[in-house]
Amino acid sequence: MRRNLYAFAISIFLISLFFLVQTIQLPGSSEVSTLIGPRFWPLILVVSLIFLSLSLLIGTFISNKREENNISEEAKPDQLIDRYGAEGSKSNAYDQRFITKHRHWILLVVTILYTFLMNIIGYLFATIIFIAICSIVLGMGKKIHVLITLVSGVVLIVVVFDQLLNIPLP
Numbered sequence: 779m780r781r782n783l784y785a786f787a788i789s790i791f792l793i794s795l796f797f798l799v800q801t802i803q804l805p806g807s808s809e810v811s812t813l814i815g816p817r818f819w820p821l822i823l824v825v826s827l828i829f830l831s832l833s834l835l836i837g838t839f840i841s842n843k844r845e846e847n848n849i850s851e852e853a854k855p856d857q858l859i860d861r862y863g864a865e866g867s868k869s870n871a872y873d874q875r876f877i878t879k880h881r882h883w884i885l886l887v888v889t890i891l892y893t894f895l896m897n898i899i900g901y902l903f904a905t906i907i908f909i910a911i912c913s914i915v916l917g918m919g920k921k922i923h924v925l926i927t928l929v930s931g932v933v934l935i936v937v938v939f940d941q942l943l944n945i946p947l948p
Contacts, residue, residue: 780838780841780842783834783838784835784838786834787831787832787834787835787838788831788835790827790830790831790834791828791831791832791835794824794827794828794831795828797820797824797827798821798824798825798828801817801820801821801824802817802821804816804817804820805817806818814942814943878917881915881916884915885912885915885916888908888911888912888915889908892904892905892907892908895907895908896948900948901947901948902932902935902936902947905931905932905935906928906932909927909928909931909932910924910928913927913928935947
């Protein structure tokens with residue numbers, strides 16, 4: 779399993795370097811008449827991809843070293859502990875296991891519903907609902923974190939598309 783993660787991280791890093799070279803060749807903002815040139819967004823994505831692939835590589839290396847040294851403690855099977863350290867009930871643990879096991883199907887259904895809801899209630903409101911559900915399904919447990927993600931996501935969408943790029947939201 780670790781070899782697969784190493785191979786994945788290294789391949790993503792190498793692919794990102796290839797696209798970084800391609801992105802650098804795009805015209806910058808000084809070469810076009812807009813505030814943000816065609817190089818800006820791809821450059822942010824490629825640099826983020828490089829950073830994330832290096833983070834995965836380092837995280838996998840550290841995790842591998844911990845497993846070799848038996849630093850991490852194994853949880854007792856009788857005691858159910860969630861990711862924040864609070865003891866949970868058996869029904870809550872069953873719900874979490876069900877969501878974790880079928881997470882990809884839940885996200886697929888939510889994404890399909892999101893595309894239909896956009897036409898009915900509008901892009902911004904459908905996006906708020908979509909971000910909230912996806913955050914919860916992907917394991918964001920605290921309500922304040924979901925709220926912060928919602929607010930920052932909506933503000934980012936409005937500022938980037940409506941204000942910065944002058945693309946009207948549907």
